[in-house]
Amino acid sequence: MNIGAVIIIGLIILALLGIPIYLSLGISALIAMAMADLPFEILAQKMFAGMNSSSLLAIPFFILAGNIMSRSITGKLIGISNAFIGWIKGSLALVTVVASALFGAISGSGVATVSAVGGTTIPAMKEEKYPAHFAAAIASMASILGPIIPPSITLIVYGSITGVSVSKLFLGSVIPGVLLALVLVGYALFYGKKHDLPAHERKSPKEIACTVKEGIWALLMPVIILGGIFGGIFSPTESAAVAVIYALLISFFVYKDMTLKDFGSVLIDSSISTATILMMVGLSKSSSYVVTVSGLPETILNGFASFTDSPIVILLLINILFLIIGMLMEANAAIVMMTPLLLPLMKAFGIDTIQFGIVMSFNLCIGLITPPVGICMLMGNQLAGSKLSAALKAVAPMLLMSLIILMLITYIPALTTWLPGFLAE
Numbered sequence: 001m002n003i004g005a006v007i008i009i010g011l012i013i014l015a016l017l018g019i020p021i022y023l024s025l026g027i028s029a030l031i032a033m034a035m036a037d038l039p040f041e042i043l044a045q046k047m048f049a050g051m052n053s054s055s056l057l058a059i060p061f062f063i064l065a066g067n068i069m070s071r072s073i074t075g076k077l078i079g080i081s082n083a084f085i086g087w088i089k090g091s092l093a094l095v096t097v098v099a100s101a102l103f104g105a106i107s108g109s110g111v112a113t114v115s116a117v118g119g120t121t122i123p124a125m126k127e128e129k130y131p132a133h134f135a136a137a138i139a140s141m142a143s144i145l146g147p148i149i150p151p152s153i154t155l156i157v158y159g160s161i162t163g164v165s166v167s168k169l170f171l172g173s174v175i176p177g178v179l180l181a182l183v184l185v186g187y188a189l190f191y192g193k194k195h196d197l198p199a200h201e202r203k204s205p206k207e208i209a210c211t212v213k214e215g216i217w218a219l220l221m222p223v224i225i226l227g228g229i230f231g232g233i234f235s236p237t238e239s240a241a242v243a244v245i246y247a248l249l250i251s252f253f254v255y256k257d258m259t260l261k262d263f264g265s266v267l268i269d270s271s272i273s274t275a276t277i278l279m280m281v282g283l284s285k286s287s288s289y290v291v292t293v294s295g296l297p298e299t300i301l302n303g304f305a306s307f308t309d310s311p312i313v314i315l316l317l318i319n320i321l322f323l324i325i326g327m328l329m330e331a332n333a334a335i336v337m338m339t340p341l342l343l344p345l346m347k348a349f350g351i352d353t354i355q356f357g358i359v360m361s362f363n364l365c366i367g368l369i370t371p372p373v374g375i376c377m378l379m380g381n382q383l384a385g386s387k388l389s390a391a392l393k394a395v396a397p398m399l400l401m402s403l404i405i406l407m408l409i410t411y412i413p414a415l416t417t418w419l420p421g422f423l424a425e
Contacts, residue, residue: 007287010028021330022283025284050285053160056281058166058239062107062108065240066103066116067266068263073221075120076255080212080215081094084208087199089192090130090199091199092121096138100146103116103146104149105151106151106221106222108150114139114379114383115379121135122135133384143376149177150173150174154364155361157281160281161340168420169354169358170229175409180402183405224243225243230423280333291340300342300345301348314351329367331361335361354416355413355417366399370399
């Protein structure tokens with residue numbers, strides 16, 4: 001058996017047995033290296049090389065910024081959203097989408113988004129007699145805006161593996177993220193009107209101004225991060241560090257709603273999440289080396305080339321593959337596993353590496369709400385206390401809309417490549 005295939009099969013089997021992904025990846029790489037009689041020193045060397053990247057420093061900073069924000073700033077963003085659109089029927093669903101987009105512009109994580117935003121808006125929706133399954137569905141679906149709207153941890157991982165500019169990946173993900181947010185807002189409006197969901201009293205301009213004034217420091221956070229990146233003031237890594245400092249300053253000294261004890265807990269949670277992701281990235285470099293040496297990418301390329309020479313068919317097959325993988329595996333782990341295998345295929349068929357990264361990331365983010373893994377769907381459903389079958393039924397129309405957007409960004413490259421090219425010029 002090809003030793004590259006040993007890594008893939010071993011990873012899937014061990015992951016299904018419940019072994020953490022980073023351990024599954026390392027064990028599979030060691031088994032394949034033993035079979036190929038490769039020196040084990042390569043594992044450590046390639047692992048160090050994989051983690052020795054300045055762009056990866058953005059990951060712990062964005063995770064830390066998101067965790068600080070979830071403890072301190074999220075409520076302010078929700079309050080501002082509610083002040084502007086709270087008078088619309090089903091306004092809490094709209095607020096959930098808008099707040100998730102704003103939170104996603106800081107954290108880059110779907111799990112953090114559903115926990116922080118959904119943890120606040122789902123109980124509020126239930127209190128106002130929203131169907132529990134709909135509350136779970138809208139919060140879970142909106143949470144995938146976290147890793148789609150820049151900054152995105154999944155795109156940072158992809159960029160570190162491929163060498164593609166993270167800033168260009170962030171720019172390329174803006175239009176897909178905005179499209180998904182608009183679609184979810186439109187569906188929330190439709191659902192609210194159809195089911196006559198409650199609306200709050202329209203706030204006066206003075207009340208809106210007071211709410212914005214109170215939450216302006218929280219609202220400026222995504223503006224500073226994204227404005228700094230897209231304006232060329234910060235690199236993604238520098239913007240992540242700025243995000244942490246800014247979040248700490250307004251949490252401790254402006255809003256004064258975080259204690260040193262809270263901060264210690266935030267540091268522990270962030271360290272665990274960071275270590276897991278960086279271990280996966282490091283081990284991916286080792287496994288990628290073994291896979292490359294085995295010749296598996298060339299075998300896959302030849303197999304696809306003998307089956308079809310159409311990029312349209314190739315992209316369709318790749319999307320189906322990632323939809324299935326997304327149901328079974330965490331997004332970062334899937335990117336780590338599949339990118340070295342499929343990148344030569346994409347280049348051979350002339351598919352832009354920025355477009356491929358965003359399509360893959362968007363596709364795998366859909367997996368955050370599809371069972372059996374579907375971690376965001378499971379978290380949202382748990383927060384709402386609804387039946388999972390009912391929540392899945394409620395999320396189905398939104399899932400269909402996200403698949404339509406996926407097809408658009410797959411077959412209209414300009415949706416992902418125009419903005420990076422335009423700003424580069």
